[in-house]
Amino acid sequence: xxxxxxxxxxxxxxxAKRRNLIILLAALAICLNGAVNFxxxxxxxxxxxxxxxxxxxxxxxxxxxxxxxxxxxxxxxxIYYFFANWCPCSHASIGYVKKAVADxxxxxxxxxxxxxxxxxxxxxxxxxxxDMASPVGVxxxxxxxxxxxxxxxxxxLFVDANGVVRWIxxxxxxxxxxxxxxxxxxxxxxxx
Amino acid sequence: MTAFGAFFGGFHSFFSIWVFCLMQIVPFxxxxxxxxxxxxxxxxxxxxxWQPLTLSAVSVLGGFIxxxxxxxxxxxxxxxxxxxxxxxxxxxxxxVIGLIALYFIGLLTLDKLPGSKMKAxxxxxxxxxxxxxxxxxxxxxxxxxxxIYNINTSxxxxxxxxxxxxLYTLGISTAILLVGVPLAVFASKxxxxxxxxxxxxxxxxxxxxxxxxxxxxxxxxxxSFLVEGFVPAAEDGSGHSHHDHPAPQAQEQAxxxxxxxxxxxxxxxxxxxxx
Numbered sequence: 001x002x003x004x005x006x007x008x009x010x011x012x013x014x015x016a017k018r019r020n021l022i023i024l025l026a027a028l029a030i031c032l033n034g035a036v037n038f039x040x041x042x043x044x045x046x047x048x049x050x051x052x053x054x055x056x057x058x059x060x061x062x063x064x065x066x067x068x069x070x071x072x073x074x075x076x077x078x079i080y081y082f083f084a085n086w087c088p089c090s091h092a093s094i095g096y097v098k099k100a101v102a103d104x105x106x107x108x109x110x111x112x113x114x115x116x117x118x119x120x121x122x123x124x125x126x127x128x129x130x131d132m133a134s135p136v137g138v139x140x141x142x143x144x145x146x147x148x149x150x151x152x153x154x155x156x157l158f159v160d161a162n163g164v165v166r167w168i169x170x171x172x173x174x175x176x177x178x179x180x181x182x183x184x185x186x187x188x189x190x191x192x
Numbered sequence: 193m194t195a196f197g198a199f200f201g202g203f204h205s206f207f208s209i210w211v212f213c214l215m216q217i218v219p220f221x222x223x224x225x226x227x228x229x230x231x232x233x234x235x236x237x238x239x240x241x242w243q244p245l246t247l248s249a250v251s252v253l254g255g256f257i258x259x260x261x262x263x264x265x266x267x268x269x270x271x272x273x274x275x276x277x278x279x280x281x282x283x284x285x286x287x288v289i290g291l292i293a294l295y296f297i298g299l300l301t302l303d304k305l306p307g308s309k310m311k312a313x314x315x316x317x318x319x320x321x322x323x324x325x326x327x328x329x330x331x332x333x334x335x336x337x338x339x340i341y342n343i344n345t346s347x348x349x350x351x352x353x354x355x356x357x358x359l360y361t362l363g364i365s366t367a368i369l370l371v372g373v374p375l376a377v378f379a380s381k382x383x384x385x386x387x388x389x390x391x392x393x394x395x396x397x398x399x400x401x402x403x404x405x406x407x408x409x410x411x412x413x414x415x416s417f418l419v420e421g422f423v424p425a426a427e428d429g430s431g432h433s434h435h436d437h438p439a440p441q442a443q444e445q446a447x448x449x450x451x452x453x454x455x456x457x458x459x460x461x462x463x464x465x466x467x
Contacts, residue, residue, distance in 0.1 A: 016301045034283030086416035117412040149275040168345045171338030
């Protein structure tokens with residue numbers, strides 16, 4: 001009985017050790033695969049956004065498949081709006097952002113919206129719901145967000161005509177006055 | 193924003209509509225604490241073993257607070273490094289949580305360890321799990337977090353911003369403990385060894401689920417399901433309502449908090465104009 005019992009225990013232990021080894025090898029393989037993919041893509045290699053420094057250039061795809069680059073806005077004050085369709089705060093804030101751009105049309109202010117943390121079809125729903133005529137990135141936004149260090153929606157960046165980030169507002173815009181200073185920072189306080 | 197305001201903001205978020213957003217982390221933290229406390233086999237424990245419960249709770253929440261704060265202090269080099277390697281850390285975190293899950297399920301076994309080594313292992317597991325969840329967590333910007341994040345965008349406010357983030361997450365952690373500890377105690381006191389075993393394995397399965405979400409980069413789909421499904425839609429800034437529900441932040445936002453946001457933004461402007 002003792003001999004049989006010992007044999008069974010050793011067999012069980014042997015099986016458990018083999019199983020442990022397989023699990024640990026699989027974990028190692030997943031880590032290595034993740035590391036290889038990450039370093040091959042190097043998608044997070046650019047500088048994060050920082051107040052008072054130029055916004056790193058980026059490009060995203062629009063619903064029609066065409067690419068739009070932040071570089072095409074040089075020379076204009078721009079509001080960059082990062083949103084998601086599932087995010088109630090993104091829906092609540094976009095009206096204020098659109099009003100800011102409309103009020104400052106004579107200053108040449110532009111709006112560049114980028115959907116993140118959502119599928120392209122969901123981002124398109126957002127653009128239709130809010131009747132957005134300005135460029136909207138529906139794909140590639142997640143890479144841009146990772147590159148810039150944007151993790152929450154909505155995040156609103158105020159960038160001046162020289163491409164310098166002058167203001168960052170993270171979260172829901174409760175009232176127009178909350179972003180007034182950001183607007184002033186990129187227009188020099190001149191109402192269009 | 194006061195220190196108490198940050199703590200209360202975090203605590204209150206757990207008992208508000210924002211709890212659905214916190215569901216990205218809460219079930220998994222409680223599952224870890226419960227699984228660490230439940231003892232397998234007979235006889236059934238007569239009283240709760242507080243040591244593993246305390247160790248697991250402190251380590252998992254400590255790991256979460258440390259990494260969530262480090263990520264949120266966006267002007268610091270540590271935050272920049274974490275952001276740069278976020279995708280990679282998300283993968284590693286998924287693997288770590290997956291291994292812990294398999295341990296609780298019983299597929300990954302460990303040789304019998306002496307008590308002190310077991311405690312160290314439990315603490316290490318907890319800290320890694322908390323840190324991994326902080327990487328995977330995509331927070332909703334509650335009214336309080338909006339203020340804290342906007343304070344953190346200025347390099348001048350780095351220390352105060354960090355303290356506020358710690359206090360905010362301490363508030364969330366306190367609320368999680370208030371709910372999680374009684375659940376863990378209740379689960380660990382089940383008379384039947386089979387029930388305790390199934391509960392422990394169930395906790396492991398829950399952790400395996402979040403590990404798979406992280407490894408397949410699907411955490412945002414889970415988050416969108418939670419927020420879109422349970423948090424009421426809001427009006428847009430033009431005053432047009434997309435649904436009949438009031439905006440949750442509008443309900444919760446204290447006027448004083450927005451005043452602080454504006455003050456903080458003023459600080460940014462002064463800083464920028466000074467450059």
